[in-house]
Amino acid sequence: MRPPVSLAETLDSIPETWSPRIVGQVNDAHLKVARIEGEFVWHSHPDTDEAFDVVEGEMAIDLEDGPVTLRAGDLYVVPRGVEHRPRAERECRILLFERAGTPNTGDAGGARTAPERWA
């Protein structure tokens, strides 16, 4: 069994923003942490819901009907297939929960697609 993981220490060790690290597996799902800042790309995940839990800071998720704002300790689930664009004015640290193997850019792909990496 893997030892306990400190989310804060793991986040401190990630040099890049928008580059999630896997911190745990639950059945066929991964728990990941990421540092985000600025605007990401619009995308959706056709095969998985995606939960965002803000560990530190504040972020927004743009949706077709307008943005949702999330502060530290807030949880939000983007259902599968729903177009969304995460963004953060200042650095924000998040915990993600989604099906293992889900690329960060979903169906959009492109240069900002991060490799799957364990912490």
Place this chain on the structure above:
Amino acid sequence: MRPPVSLAETLDSIPETWSPRIVGQVNDAHLKVARIEGEFVWHSHPDTDEAFDVVEGEMAIDLEDGPVTLRAGDLYVVPRGVEHRPRAERECRILLFERAGTPNTGDAGGARTAPERWA
């Protein structure tokens, strides 16, 4: 889509300890929050891994080889089938990730089995 959920406000609203509330669904998994204090029962979940993320406070999970201690911001996954006993000397607040429909007492059952309830 469900609006964002404040984990702190949800936890404040739960009158009982050891009585998880569901705060989100990701595919076939539930995210739950719970207030815990004292010792729970030894049990295992034959059909699901279970992640513990400490939101506030400190807890231990007794395992056959000894306890694991978790502090705020720590994440730990108990694999399916592994006997464990959560406990906390003082109130601790946690976020859980596991397959939907998983009873809190696992294979042990008994009086401390909590109903499945959304926040």
